[in-house]
Amino acid sequence: MPPTSTELQSTLSxxxxxxxxxxxxxxxxxxxxxxxLQESMSYSLLxxxxxxxxxxxxxxxxxxxxxxxxxxxxxxxxxxVHTYSLIHDDLPAMDDDDLRRGHxxxxxxxxxxxxxxxxxxxxxxxxxxxxxxxxxxxxxxSCVLELxxxxxxxxxxxxxxxxxxxxxxxxxxxDGLEKIHxxxxxxxxxxxxxxxxxxGGADDLTLSALSEYGYCLGLAFQITDDLLDITxxxxxxxxxxxxxxxxxxxxxxxxxxxxxxRERAAQLVQRxxxxxxxxxxxxxxxxxxxNFVLERDH
Amino acid sequence: MPPTSTELQSTLSxxxxxxxxxxxxxxxxxxxxxxxLQESMSYSLLxxxxxxxxxxxxxxxxxxxxxxxxxxxxxxxxxxVHTYSLIHDDLPAMDDDDLRRGHxxxxxxxxxxxxxxxxxxxxxxxxxxxxxxxxxxxxxxSCVLELxxxxxxxxxxxxxxxxxxxxxxxxxxxDGLEKIHxxxxxxxxxxxxxxxxxxGGADDLTLSALSEYGYCLGLAFQITDDLLDITxxxxxxxxxxxxxxxxxxxxxxxxxxxxxxRERAAQLVQRxxxxxxxxxxxxxxxxxxxNFVLERDH
Numbered sequence: 001m002p003p004t005s006t007e008l009q010s011t012l013s014x015x016x017x018x019x020x021x022x023x024x025x026x027x028x029x030x031x032x033x034x035x036x037l038q039e040s041m042s043y044s045l046l047x048x049x050x051x052x053x054x055x056x057x058x059x060x061x062x063x064x065x066x067x068x069x070x071x072x073x074x075x076x077x078x079x080x081v082h083t084y085s086l087i088h089d090d091l092p093a094m095d096d097d098d099l100r101r102g103h104x105x106x107x108x109x110x111x112x113x114x115x116x117x118x119x120x121x122x123x124x125x126x127x128x129x130x131x132x133x134x135x136x137x138x139x140x141x142s143c144v145l146e147l148x149x150x151x152x153x154x155x156x157x158x159x160x161x162x163x164x165x166x167x168x169x170x171x172x173x174x175d176g177l178e179k180i181h182x183x184x185x186x187x188x189x190x191x192x193x194x195x196x197x198x199x200g201g202a203d204d205l206t207l208s209a210l211s212e213y214g215y216c217l218g219l220a221f222q223i224t225d226d227l228l229d230i231t232x233x234x235x236x237x238x239x240x241x242x243x244x245x246x247x248x249x250x251x252x253x254x255x256x257x258x259x260x261x262r263e264r265a266a267q268l269v270q271r272x273x274x275x276x277x278x279x280x281x282x283x284x285x286x287x288x289x290x291n292f293v294l295e296r297d298h
Numbered sequence: 299m300p301p302t303s304t305e306l307q308s309t310l311s312x313x314x315x316x317x318x319x320x321x322x323x324x325x326x327x328x329x330x331x332x333x334x335l336q337e338s339m340s341y342s343l344l345x346x347x348x349x350x351x352x353x354x355x356x357x358x359x360x361x362x363x364x365x366x367x368x369x370x371x372x373x374x375x376x377x378x379v380h381t382y383s384l385i386h387d388d389l390p391a392m393d394d395d396d397l398r399r400g401h402x403x404x405x406x407x408x409x410x411x412x413x414x415x416x417x418x419x420x421x422x423x424x425x426x427x428x429x430x431x432x433x434x435x436x437x438x439x440s441c442v443l444e445l446x447x448x449x450x451x452x453x454x455x456x457x458x459x460x461x462x463x464x465x466x467x468x469x470x471x472x473d474g475l476e477k478i479h480x481x482x483x484x485x486x487x488x489x490x491x492x493x494x495x496x497x498g499g500a501d502d503l504t505l506s507a508l509s510e511y512g513y514c515l516g517l518a519f520q521i522t523d524d525l526l527d528i529t530x531x532x533x534x535x536x537x538x539x540x541x542x543x544x545x546x547x548x549x550x551x552x553x554x555x556x557x558x559x560r561e562r563a564a565q566l567v568q569r570x571x572x573x574x575x576x577x578x579x580x581x582x583x584x585x586x587x588x589n590f591v592l593e594r595d596h
Contacts, residue, residue, distance in 0.1 A: 029452055032453070038451070116391060123422065124451070125450045127442055131439055132443055152419060161335040179330075
């Protein structure tokens with residue numbers, strides 16, 4: 001394992017130790033939340049995973065000179081939004097998946113109605129967590145705006161709709177594919193960087209650099225996701241692989257071939273690294289993350 | 299028609315003339331939102347309806363001495379959240395309804411995946427609208443908190459889950475039934491009043507009185523909803539009636555009988571009227587609304 005990967009593993013597991021107990025704490029709801037709903041939300045939210053989005057919030061906050069503890073509410077909120085999107089994407093009417101992170105998907109473990117409500121609950125609660133716990137007030141309101149715009153109809157939800165339509169309409173342009181992927185995955189990753197920068201008190205120039213870094217990282221992440229669907233190992237991925245092709249989904253390797261897709265990902269990661277170089281020493285973890293996206297095998 | 303009703307009709311239609319164009323304007327999204335998603339969101343959001351929740355926001359704002367124009371973003375946001383909840387509640391996995399406001403439900407008009415995403419999109423966009431447009435910033439953040447807490451897992455979503463469970467578990471206590479209904483319907487109505495009071499700059503005492511007024515109004519509204527399911531007219535209601543009993547749902551008339559349910563609603567409306575009497579002249583429209591809830595036939 002190259003040294004970058006080892007260091008990043010240690011960074012991520014240090015951050016996970018901050019994030020996991022906060023997620024658990026936020027999910028200790030009053031009896032007004034029926035136990036079945038709470039179990040269903042916890043089942044998906046506390047199922048592990050890389051916690052990449054909250055880690056990005058914390059790392060960006062610290063890279064901008066902020067205290068990463070202060071960004072924990074925004075970090076937990078974005079993981080709730082990410083988890084809701086997985087629960088709804090897995091539904092029979094959507095991607096109809098049985099397996100997620102090596103376990104039955106939410107609607108297979110519970111039932112469809114509960115899974116819909118667990119997703120709705122996590123999405124709504126994410127905004128409550130920011131409004132109630134993120135300080136200062138002005139950063140909280142900016143985070144609500146970042147997260148809602150990234151996740152909403154012009155962002156992630158729009159990307160998911162476009163992705164569903166792309167299964168029936170053939171996408172032949174790289175530009176069209178990148179637009180879908182930016183909305184479906186990239187905007188939320190970019191929002192993680194922006195929320196971290198905002199809670200870290202970044203100036204406009206740094207916010208804008210981290211924003212573009214997030215754009216590049218998000219697209220690169222999607223390309224490696226597409227590549228892993230072809231070349232990945234089901235056990236490592238914890239979900240079914242080679243589903244994209246059988247579902248007729250537009251993918252980077254499908255459009256560009258495997259080699260050119262790898263090159264495009266490398267280009268994007270190179271650009272991401274350039275964008276954060278002005279941060280000097282403080283860019284180290286962001287650089288490790290960029291490398292990780294390129295090298296990940298799950 | 300008694301005079302109160304006529305006056306209220308004129309108040310509501312005046313407010314609708316403010317609300318409808320704002321809802322339309324907010325739904326003019328960029329091309330990043332796929333047209334099918336935009337159509338599906340518009341189909342349900344712009345399908346008419348009483349606009350009771352946004353009207354409550356505006357009326358409460360004005361009753362507290364605020365300018366009702368200033369509360370329009372919060373008013374539109376709560377209607378988006380209400381509409382999302384109807385779209386998801388109608389889904390086959392939930393209440394499985396074909397008809398809503400006299401038209402095919404969203405998933406019947408489009409398809410299930412689109413309806414899930416339209417609901418997700420409206421819910422998320424509601425928070426974007428508040429964060430982006432509600433002024434001042436401190437009121438915007440309070441409105442995000444009110445709306446998310448009322449709609450989330452300890453509020454509306456929790457109530458919907460409890461309601462689904464109540465179809466299999468027999469509810470024999472009035473207290474249990476009111477708890478479900480408060481979460482399912484009442485909390486959002488109360489949030490409308492609270493958001494109006496907040497944007498209207500209310501003091502703590504007035505905020506708390508309007509809050510309890512909203513509680514009473516919400517429960518009374520649910521009781522008359524239950525009564526209309528038994529005694530209502532399908533054409534006037536624009537949806538199927540007598541569904542509750544066939545679905546085995548716990549209802550007020552099922553638990554108390556029709557007469558005692560009517561009395562309970564009248565008690566709640568009487569309490570609501572007492573709560574707003576300190577507002578003097580400015581309470582007029584809130585009083586009309588309380589009477590409307592009792593007298594409505596659709």
